[in-house]
Amino acid sequence: xxxxxxxxxxxxxxxxxxxxxxxxxxxxxxxxxxxxxxxxxxxxxxxxxxxxxxxxxxxxxxxxxxxxxxxxxxxxxxxxxxxxxxxxxxxxxxxxxxxxxxxxxxxxxxxxxxxxxxxxxxxxxxxxxxxxxxxxxxxxxxxxxxxxxxxxxxxxxxxxxxxxxxxxxxxxxxxxxxxxxxxxxxxxxxxxxxxxxxxxxxxxxxxxxxxxxxxxxxxxxxxxxxxxxxxxxxxxxxxxxxxxxxxxxxxxxxxxxxxxxxxxxxxxxxxxxxxxxxxxxxxxxxxxxxxxxxxxxxxxxxxxxxxxxxxxxxxxxxxxxxxxxxxxxxxx
Amino acid sequence: xxxxxxxxxxxxxxxxxxxxxxxxxxxxxxxxxxxxxxxxxxxxxxxxxxxxxxxxxxxxxxxxxxxxxxxxxxxxxxxxxxxxxxxxxxxxxxxxxxxxxxxxxxxxxxxxxxxxxxxxxxxxxxxxxxxxxxxxxxxxxxxxxxxxxxxxxxxxxxxxxxxxxxxxxxxxxxxxxxxxxxxxxxxxxxxxxxxxxxxxxxxxxxxxxxxxxxxxxxxxxxxxxxxxxxxxxxxxxxxxxxxxxxxxxxxxxxxxxxxxxxxxxxxxxxxxxx
Numbered sequence: 001x002x003x004x005x006x007x008x009x010x011x012x013x014x015x016x017x018x019x020x021x022x023x024x025x026x027x028x029x030x031x032x033x034x035x036x037x038x039x040x041x042x043x044x045x046x047x048x049x050x051x052x053x054x055x056x057x058x059x060x061x062x063x064x065x066x067x068x069x070x071x072x073x074x075x076x077x078x079x080x081x082x083x084x085x086x087x088x089x090x091x092x093x094x095x096x097x098x099x100x101x102x103x104x105x106x107x108x109x110x111x112x113x114x115x116x117x118x119x120x121x122x123x124x125x126x127x128x129x130x131x132x133x134x135x136x137x138x139x140x141x142x143x144x145x146x147x148x149x150x151x152x153x154x155x156x157x158x159x160x161x162x163x164x165x166x167x168x169x170x171x172x173x174x175x176x177x178x179x180x181x182x183x184x185x186x187x188x189x190x191x192x193x194x195x196x197x198x199x200x201x202x203x204x205x206x207x208x209x210x211x212x213x214x215x216x217x218x219x220x221x222x223x224x225x226x227x228x229x230x231x232x233x234x235x236x237x238x239x240x241x242x243x244x245x246x247x248x249x250x251x252x253x254x255x256x257x258x259x260x261x262x263x264x265x266x267x268x269x270x271x272x273x274x275x276x277x278x279x280x281x282x283x284x285x286x287x288x289x290x291x292x293x294x295x296x297x298x299x300x301x302x303x304x305x306x307x308x309x310x311x312x313x314x315x316x317x318x319x320x321x322x323x324x325x326x327x328x329x330x331x332x
Numbered sequence: 333x334x335x336x337x338x339x340x341x342x343x344x345x346x347x348x349x350x351x352x353x354x355x356x357x358x359x360x361x362x363x364x365x366x367x368x369x370x371x372x373x374x375x376x377x378x379x380x381x382x383x384x385x386x387x388x389x390x391x392x393x394x395x396x397x398x399x400x401x402x403x404x405x406x407x408x409x410x411x412x413x414x415x416x417x418x419x420x421x422x423x424x425x426x427x428x429x430x431x432x433x434x435x436x437x438x439x440x441x442x443x444x445x446x447x448x449x450x451x452x453x454x455x456x457x458x459x460x461x462x463x464x465x466x467x468x469x470x471x472x473x474x475x476x477x478x479x480x481x482x483x484x485x486x487x488x489x490x491x492x493x494x495x496x497x498x499x500x501x502x503x504x505x506x507x508x509x510x511x512x513x514x515x516x517x518x519x520x521x522x523x524x525x526x527x528x529x530x531x532x533x534x535x536x537x538x539x540x541x542x543x544x545x546x547x548x549x550x551x552x553x554x555x556x557x558x559x560x561x562x563x564x565x566x567x568x569x570x571x572x573x574x575x576x577x578x579x580x581x582x583x584x585x586x587x588x589x590x591x592x593x594x595x596x597x598x599x600x601x602x603x604x605x606x
Contacts, residue, residue: 062503064500065500067483068483068500071483071484147513147517148516151517152521155477155520155521156520156522161474164474164475168462168463168475168504169459169460169462169503170503170504171503171504172475172477172504172505172506174477174506174517174521174523174524175520175521176506255509255513258506259482259506259507259508260505260506276506285509286483286484286507286509287483287484289395289396289399290396290484291395292395292396292398292399
């Protein structure tokens with residue numbers, strides 16, 4: 001019936017107006033859905049937060065024993081138990097995500113610079129699709145590679161018997177731990193960063209670079225000081241995107257990070273890198289079978305709320321960091 | 333106007349094609365839920381049963397045995413499959429023994445250990461025994477790497493009550509989210525020990541099941557209930573007005589010899605109407 005309505009004027013709305021209306025409604029719908037989801041998660045999470053107060057984020061006792069006490073209290077229909085101190089899980093998420101993002105950022109930046117500016121054309125044509133493909137590999141594939149190759153390698157070749165004895169029976173060092181988790185996570189998020197960084201670097205106006213070259217400044221310095229500086233909003237956008245993926249990663253990390261609620265201690269020296277832990281997202285995955293126990297459900301929603309809040313803060317920080325760079329005239 | 337008509341005709345055709353299978357087959361869909369550990373065996377049984385009875389189709393949600401019982405109580409599922417015996421909280425349901433399964437304790441083939449007592453197993457998983465040098469029969473003198481299941485798994489609950497006397501697995505036990513990952517971890521680490529379902533301890537698994545208190549972990553010892561870690565898998569139906577089709581399916585599963593053969597091939601032990 002579309003063809004019969006006049007494009008402009010007449011009795012009805014113009015096509016532009018209708019498109020605007022439909023798109024506006026869709027945006028409102030998405031925003032409403034998001035708000036509803038936030039409200040729902042916070043509502044479900046409230047019992048866990050209100051019972052524990054700020055000590056929810058603190059350290060105290062074995063978090064795994066607390067989780068077990070929480071879900072058994074729901075199964076036997078007694079008084080619900082809510083005591084939960086999430087510090088080991090928070091700490092695990094912070095160090096694994098932090099280390100992976102840091103390593104991935106530095107390496108991705110150099111790879112992106114190479115791909116955009118220095119690689120010969122034939123190599124560019126190979127590298128670009130490869131990076132995009134790597135960015136879309138499902139995380140469980142990386143998890144499998146980690147479990148089958150990296151974890152046995154670390155467990156059998158890097159960890160010595162003395163190191164294992166020194167922490168036994170508190171924890172087990174067998175390859176499942178920080179090192180494996182950080183390495184696999186880095187490999188997982190680096191392609192996302194490279195893809196976004198490269199897009200940002202390519203968008204830098206060519207004549208800016210040519211201007212610099214014409215002044216006799218060499219290619220490396222030109223690119224580093226002009227292109228990379230200009231593309232900083234893209235660097236932030238890529239980092240925010242990759243950090244969000246790392247924060248929410250559950251399947252791969254639950255396979256290689258060790259799965260125990262233990263807070264790795266940097267004071268342990270070299271052993272620190274081999275210590276097992278379990279992050280927030282993996283904890284949700286580990287305990288989904290007990291969602292029917294009401295206190296466990298509220299606790300898992302509380303974890304989800306913390307993850308959601310971190311994601312929101314991450315986007316906000318990214319936005320705030322981009323503001324002072326607006327004067328460079330590039331927005332990513 | 334013509335293009336609109338054509339579009340409408342196309343839409344009608346597409347809708348017609350979509351509606352066709354629903355009307356032609358008119359299958360009865362049996363909704364079940366429960367144990368995730370038993371899902372591989374159940375999937376094979378569903379397929380075989382649907383082949384025998386073309387009018388029956390299955391939808392099974394592996395949300396855990398306890399959740400399955402609650403689904404039957406609330407009428408969300410026609411049947412459930414659970415790995416623990418009935419509890420007082422299961423009121424309003426009738427439960428049947430479907431078949432048997434066993435939890436095997438296994439080590440890496442590089443370990444010369446062949447037998448373990450229930451008590452030593454308990455000490456290892458409670459973190460009291462930490463070195464292979466303290467375990468008679470083992471050629472290793474290294475640290476023991478115990479591998480377990482995550483605390484919400486049915487196998488964990490079963491192991492906890494049958495071996496650990498209700499105590500919690502020690503913090504040096506690395507928890508895995510599936511039996512397959514436990515088997516992989518044992519295969520890749522000479523110092524490892526772990527527990528997996530019978531289906532995961534077969535000859536191709538690359539791990540070595542131990543005898544427990546001198547009794548091997550196999551179909552025979554599980555069937556005659558001499559192996560310490562045998563367990564029944566239970567079928568759950570509502571006591572009031574159970575679905576006739578679900579009842580028939582569970583009856584076939586626990587009495588029919590073809591079903592028994594399928595169960596045995598899938599890695600469990602038929603109980604034949606015990």
